[in-house]
Amino acid sequence: MVTEFGLRLAISLTQIGAVMCIVVITVLILTLAERKVLGWMQDRMGPMEVGPYGILQPFADAIKLFFKEDIVPAGANKFIFTMAPILCLIPTFIGFAVIPWGPNWTFEINGISVKPFVISDINIGILYILAFASLAAYGIILGGWASNSKYSLLGGLRSAAQVISYELNVGLAIVGVLILAGSLSLVKITDAQAGWFWNWYIFALPAPQIFAFVVYVISVVAETNRVPFDLPEAESELVAGFFTEYSGLRFAFFFLAEYANMVLVSCVASALFLGGWHGPYPGTLMELVGLSSWSWIESTMWFAVKTYSLLFLFFWLRATLPRLRYDQLMRFGWKVMLPIALANIVVTAIAVYIYQQIN
């Protein structure tokens, strides 16, 4: 009994550790990749000094942030000021628990069934991610409020309004996929998209979710406070928005949370709309050459390719677009994105109903 519990705990902790490592490494890569890609798109070189072609820049940044002085501004609410970065970071990392990284395999170890590529396959995975993504907004608002600075407060307020408006669209954009899949579990949704690439929900009959995908991508760009929707941290207007007063390790936490959030929404998008770990062809090439026990490498690579393509889209948009005005942001969210998402739900529901009646 005790050993079973211990084994279960050990397996879960191993999985959590592995996922955390992968996410943190991805964030490290992202900080460098963003600066490099932005530089290349703007005819610059990006960081070039630390290591060959600047590839050790993330480590230099990490060391610098780690050794910076930790400043708490006068008049700040110390408890909330300290809690805010953690409140921002933890919900983001928790979300990775339900992301399926690879094939839906099950192992038996001493009578315990283990799914190696998903930490916990809970049947309300999407709801869980949405709930925790909303909690992260508290970190931003409280951080802005507790800093006792007008720039932070303005950034936090903008962020509150923006995250609430656009999370609605994220949720509504996902509903179409949920109607098609008939499940809230990310593992089941991904499994339902097996086969050729036209089975992915972005293309799948009877109701291709292409509009929902566009709405989802635009809304998550707004939700993660990225350009062109980076009003909460508009550096030319608000210094740095809600983390103006943060320095050192606490700033690093906010930074980590923002990038981890980008990774999370990209993972969710590739799992929901782009077939997750399925390649664009049925089965895997590894199975064809008889290495079916190694086919998970190919599957995880497909998942990584899709996720990184979406992350590249984030950088690409940042290099291309200027920041929106605040009223434009709100009008776009409520008057354009929301009706499209709602219409998508109606059309998908009707199409699925007719499809089921015909079959």
Next chain:
Amino acid sequence: MRSSPAAKRLSLSQWFKTITFYEILVGMKATLSHLLNYRPVTLQYPHEKRTLPDNYRGMLALLRYDDGTEKCVGCDLCEAACPSRVIRVVSAEVPGEPTKRYSKEYYMDMTRCLFCGMCVDACPVDALGMTREFEWAVYDKRQLHLNKQQLLAIGDRSYPVREKRLELQHPNVAFFNVAFNHVPPKPN
């Protein structure tokens, strides 16, 4: 177009461009083309330096004649010409030669210098020169308050070829060691 009621109806192509984010796609194509045709304009400065133009106005220096004597005659014209009051000259008689003067002390406060070159233009004996040095960042501003020895040292390392000293007039009447064109050459 969205707000005014009198706005014309969108044509089909305009409507299509709006719903497909056509303008944004054009912009994204531009950035992607820069990414694919990667030609950075960056110069990796401390590792590679651009060639300076011939008339580059860099650090100021005091010069010497080929026999090692200072050119400066302590006339204070550079001090008068300087718009930023960089230069301070303390002029004095050359001992034993009552008509000849030299700069006993010569200071330049390079924190104020704007490298206009007017002191160089004003100098009647070409005792000042502008070098091609520009990397003069220091940790202490006082290190930029240069004295005569430092300025001569800059001149020595930047101008290895020195002007030949001409003794055209009798030493007792030579106010400036200048080769005046209207003065007949010295008979030997």
